[in-house]
Amino acid sequence: MKASQFLISTLKEAPADAEIASHQLMTRAGMIKKLGAGIYNYMPMGLRVIRKVEAIVREEMNRAGGIEVTMPVVQPAELWQETGRFDKMGAELLRIQDRHARDFVIQPTSEEVVTDIARQEFKSYKQLPKNLYQIQTKFRDERRPRFGLMRGREFIMKDAYSFDKDRDAAQISYQTMRAAYKRIFDRFGLQYRAVRADSGAIGGDLSEEFQVIAATGEDAIVYCPNSDYAANIEKAESLAPTQARAAAAQAMAKTATPGKSTCADVAELLNLPLANTVKSLVLATDETNDKGDILGSQVWLLLLRGDHDMNEIKVGKVEGLADFRFATVSEIEEHFGCQPGYLGPIGLKKPVKLVVDRDVAVMADWVCGANEADYHLTGVNWGRDLPEPSLVADLRNVVVGDLSPDGKGELAIERGIEIGHVFYLGTKYSKAMKATFLADNGKPSEFEMGCYGIGITRLPAAAVEQNHDERGIIWPDAIAPFTVVICPIGMDRSEAVKTAAEKLHADLLAAGVDVILDDRGERPGAMLADWELIGVPHRVVLGDRGLQEGMVEYQQRRDTAATKVAVAEVFSFITSRLA
Template identity: 50%
Template sequence: MKSSDFLISTVKEAPNDAQIISHQLMIRAGLISKLASGLYSYLPIGLKIIHKVEKIIREEMNKSKALELLMPVAQPAELWQESKRWEEYGPELLRFKDRHERDFCMGPTHEEVITNIAKQYLRSYKQLPINFYQIQTKFRDEIRPRFGVMRSREFIMKDAYSFHIDEKSLGETYQVMHQTYCNIFDRLGLDYRPVLADSGAIGGDSSHEFHVLAESGEDAICFSDGSSYAANIERAETLPLGKPHAPQQELEIAHTPGVKTIDDVCNLLKISPQKTIKTLIVDGTNDNLIALVLRGDHELNEVKAAKLEGVKNPLQMAEEGKVLKQLGCSFGSIGVVNLDIPIFVDYAAAHLSDFVCGANRDDDHYIGVNWGRDSKKIIASDLRNVVPGDPSPDGNGKIEIKRGVEVGHIFQLGTKYSDSMKANVIGEDGKAVNMNMGCYGIGVTRIIAASIEQNNDDRGIIFPQAIAPFELIIVPINYNKSSRVKELADQLYMDCVDQNIDVLIDDRKERPGIMFADSELLGIPHRLVISDTHADNGKIEYKSRVHPDKVEIDFNEAVSFIINKLD
């Protein structure tokens, strides 16, 4: 490709709303152009990168024997009502009516559509297992689109769905897809980790997320320093700590006027947050109140809390008026002594003795509180987010926490959709069996942003070779003025094309500094520079995007040199 035949639309400054480095660099390098909030056009160089990502995904999915198809973006409401997700999914589901006043939605995912296809075309257990995939546009009406294509409303996704006669078959394909995803991310040149995850609105009992490690990542992912254990913080477990120490203090009242927060309590009573508890009140399934108790320095894990028996899902904090009416005090004054509602206590809080809590009346706190003596009816549970240094749930090592960008997610859905949508086949015994399903997603456009978050410097993007817009750029100095430079550059360019090297020759009438800056901003891995001096001595200058040093090589060996670098 010649620059004169291509659109290179680099800019010096990123817009003010570009908060993270991938958003800034994708705009500056001319990969994307903003149309509206959360909506981006992919310019030619950005689309070229997308196609490279898609090619790798297709090759690995085809190796796994998955079958590619393509489903509509617009989906009829009837399918979502059949699966009972029409209301459950929430406002991210963009609903609309067609000209005949029929309800539709823009597909954020395709479980319903693929299950409908399976109902029509899968009849016998002999057709199973089977795995379908597509690479297609999705739309989720994010309440606050941000970070460029990292969290946009419209995006490109690879989603796959497998169908099975039983759980054993599903588990086997799940492992195949886990390895397929590892193969994909290895080939994409990403530093990633697969971690245990919560299934969320998709449903199912078992799932793994694949995270690209990056400081800007929205997700906290937890690792053991002594084993292979890894999990999203939503899923990472904490362990019971055993019985608390015997009481050493008597129960007393401390007057704490105007004190509501843990920090205020600690400052007034000269204690650490680790010697306090906080009591959160949430709604129960029967319109009752339920208490969730944490140590003062810990954070509630809402995903874990929503799964507790009797707790309303999705989790909903109780209204203060309802709490005041039933408990007689406001938030910040609630404690566990004589609290006559169900009480779930996090393991770490359940291990405390002689602690401080609210007195269930404003302006007072209890000190010297102990479980068993002062509060008996509790249920010890895993309620909190893990913190660095916690024991690993598998018993080996301690937890470390890093940031990650989720680029893939695989689920074992079980029969969630086949039950509600009556998708069955005739089993070996002649009876109808609802199929087990798996679901496997990769964010194609998000991969590009995640790769940039992981691979950049103060000069721009450093793309892994597999997804760089071009493998090589040739920069001829004075290409439009020196016939010798032009002749050598054109010869080198054609030799590279003949060897199937993805090459760009920068034949623009620009200063060398601008051409060098653009090549580095675009993240092109390899650069060859030709000048009149090189024409005199038969040499050519080579520069790698990831190394600062420049080297001179013989012009006649340039193509073989680049081929070796690409290999």
């Protein structure tokens, strides 16, 4: 490839709405161009990266026994209504109608469609296992699309779906895909972690995310440096404290805390550690009829230590709280007789259901709201001032220094960007869609399913977040738009430079190297700045002065200085570096 025949459209400045490095650099390097909110053109330079990502994914999926299909972007609503997701998925699911007023969706994922394929094609256990995958455009109507390809509305995803005869076989398919994912991400040359995760809206009871480690990542990854334990913050378990509760040492007292409505403010006023305070979180659940009308509501009070944060995923798993919402101010006043900021479990106007975090259950002499504005209770103790908690659960996010659930050390936390996810679904979709096959006992049985996704267009953005410097992108070799760039100085003025550059270009092409020759005639500074911004990992610079000495300059994108290489040896030098 010659640069004059390609489209190179670098920019000196990033657009004003580009907040993170990948969005800024991919735009400046001419890889993406914004068309609308969360919708981008993939320009030739960026598309080359995407195609390389796709090729690696496709190769490893085929190696793992996947069978490629393509499912429509526009899908009939009837299939989504069978599983209930047409109504449950919310505003992220883009719904449309055709000219006949028939409902359709723009696919964000394809569990319904692939299950429909399975129930038509796989009649017997003898046809199983099967794993169907596609690399296809998806659309999710994000409330706030941002960060370029990191959180766009239209994107490309690889989604795969396994079908097995029973749970044991499905677990084998899951592990096969998990191993394939590790090979894929190893080949990309990125630093990543496989972490235990919550299955979310897709469902299932076994789930792992693959997270690229990056300081700008949206997800918090919890791990143990002394073991292979890793989980996202939503899934990581906070172990029950091992120490016994201390004996009460203070009398309960109503203490004035004027204007201090947060645990942090109260702790500062009373000169106490924040960990001595307890925060009150008020939730509600609604009882509805078949039409969705609310028949009644139950108010819940959750108690967490003042220095801990509620984990909504964990709370949603507490029996009775699956569809919780935060209580309204009127509900809070009705039950507590006080506005938020001074709430506590003692002296309620109306009873509530109490759920206590594990850490709070072993606290003594703690501080909470007095259910009266500008007052808190100090020296509160279980068993004396209020009954022992009957419902204790893990309600909080873990923090650095918590004990690892595997007992092998303390937990640490780092940031990550999710680029892949593997789920074991069980019969969630096959049961809803009556997708069955004839089992070996001669009776109909529902497919055991798994699903496996990789964000094809998100992955390059994650790679940039992990690999860049003040000059631009630093692509790993496997997914760089070009592996080698040849930068001839004064090629339009020197026949010797032109001849040497074109020979090296031809030799590398013949050897199968993905190389580009910059024959645009740009000034040396501008030319080198372009390729540093674009991030091609290997660069060769040729000039008259160097050629007179029989030398060229080689520089790997991460190197701080160039290395002189003899002209006669540059081809073998580069190919050995690539090998």
